[in-house]
Amino acid sequence: MPELPEVETIRLGLVKLLPGRVVADVWHDWHKSFPNAPADAARFLVGAKVKTVRRRAKVLIIELSSNYSLVIHLKMTGQLVFMGDKRFGAGHPTKSLVGELPDKSTRVILDFKDGSKLFFNDQRKFGWMRLIPSIEVPEIDFFKTVGPEPLDDDFTVDKFVERLRRRKNSSVKAVLLDQTVLAGVGNIYADESLWTAKIHPATVVDKIPSTKLVLLHDGLIKVLKLGIEKGGSTDRNFRSAEGKKGNYLTFAQVFRRENQPCPRCGTIIDKIRVAGRGTHICPFCQREPKAKP
DNA sequence: CACTTGACCTGTCCGC
DNA sequence: TGCGGACAGGTCAAGT
Numbered sequence: 492m493p494e495l496p497e498v499e500t501i502r503l504g505l506v507k508l509l510p511g512r513v514v515a516d517v518w519h520d521w522h523k524s525f526p527n528a529p530a531d532a533a534r535f536l537v538g539a540k541v542k543t544v545r546r547r548a549k550v551l552i553i554e555l556s557s558n559y560s561l562v563i564h565l566k567m568t569g570q571l572v573f574m575g576d577k578r579f580g581a582g583h584p585t586k587s588l589v590g591e592l593p594d595k596s597t598r599v600i601l602d603f604k605d606g607s608k609l610f611f612n613d614q615r616k617f618g619w620m621r622l623i624p625s626i627e628v629p630e631i632d633f634f635k636t637v638g639p640e641p642l643d644d645d646f647t648v649d650k651f652v653e654r655l656r657r658r659k660n661s662s663v664k665a666v667l668l669d670q671t672v673l674a675g676v677g678n679i680y681a682d683e684s685l686w687t688a689k690i691h692p693a694t695v696v697d698k699i700p701s702t703k704l705v706l707l708h709d710g711l712i713k714v715l716k717l718g719i720e721k722g723g724s725t726d727r728n729f730r731s732a733e734g735k736k737g738n739y740l741t742f743a744q745v746f747r748r749e750n751q752p753c754p755r756c757g758t759i760i761d762k763i764r765v766a767g768r769g770t771h772i773c774p775f776c777q778r779e780p781k782a783k784p
Numbered sequence: 785c786a787c788t789t790g791a792c793c794t795g796t797c798c799g800c
Numbered sequence: 801t802g803c804g805g806a807c808a809g810g811t812c813a814a815g816t
Contacts, residue, residue, distance in 0.1 A: 661786085799804095
């Protein structure tokens with residue numbers, strides 16, 4: 492599920508809710524959701540205090556006072572939902588948004604000393620959580636290969652174009668989704684940014700004029716920022732740390748809007764398949780690239 | 785090497 | 801209503 496704006500939305504919630512809380516216990520039901528829990532949790536998790544919560548690409552990092560970090564990838568259907576302690580009173584707002592937890596998608600529960608809890612729910616079980624010495628976090632395979640953060644100030648047009656052009660023969664959509672080219676873009680924001688720049692997703696990067704790549708760079712940053720501003724996108728599962736749905740899809744131009752008119756020209760939006768993913772386009776604004784002769 | 789295709793899982797929706 | 805198949809926001813390993 493979550494792409495950069497969704498993961499950042501969760502981080503913004505957690506960073507308000509978790510720091511200072513001390514872990515009292517941990518429970519997990521599915522070994523792949525937290526593979527090293529049995530070995531390390533008792534020593535480096537229980538009794539540790541949360542220092543802060545960071546994000547890199549689509550990954551969350553909960554830093555602990557034990558000098559270990561919980562590194563979390565939510566993949567398609569992961570959620571991190573916080574349920575407060577007695578200070579929230581009975582029937583605190585999260586419960587009314589997500590219902591009783593744990594439910595059947597709950598994979599891991601962190602219990603804090605003050606009675607609050609953090610639930611890692613993941614219907615499809617693709618997500619994972621790992622306890623890693625904080626100093627080794629940058630050394631995990633994913634972080635060694637992942638590309639730059641698109642919302643960093645130094646992510647310039649030149650840097651963007653240089654990185655995209657490394658992939659000569661791929662469709663531009665496949666390149667945007669490639670986390671080693673740049674971090675954090677997934678299916679929603681790839682489609683939205685390509686519509687903004689009027690580029691057909693199947694176009695080979697080498698065939699796109701630089702002027703259009705400038706528009707794509709601008710459009711990508713714009714849609715990612717709007718995604719964060721609207722609290723992410725809830726297509727089915729996404730929830731913030733407080734259990735709220737995201738509002739971005741109300742503002743989406745093409746994603747999940749097949750058979751509706753393009754907001755720019757009125758042509759009916761089409762859903763096709765590019766790079767193995769469902770892909771939404773305006774067939775007029777985003778003309779199909781010419782076939783090779 | 786560069787790129788594409790399954791596999792990992794559960795749940796839901798759609799057509800027969 | 802039941803049942804099979806396609807599909808769902810992401811990455812890997814294995815294939816061409």
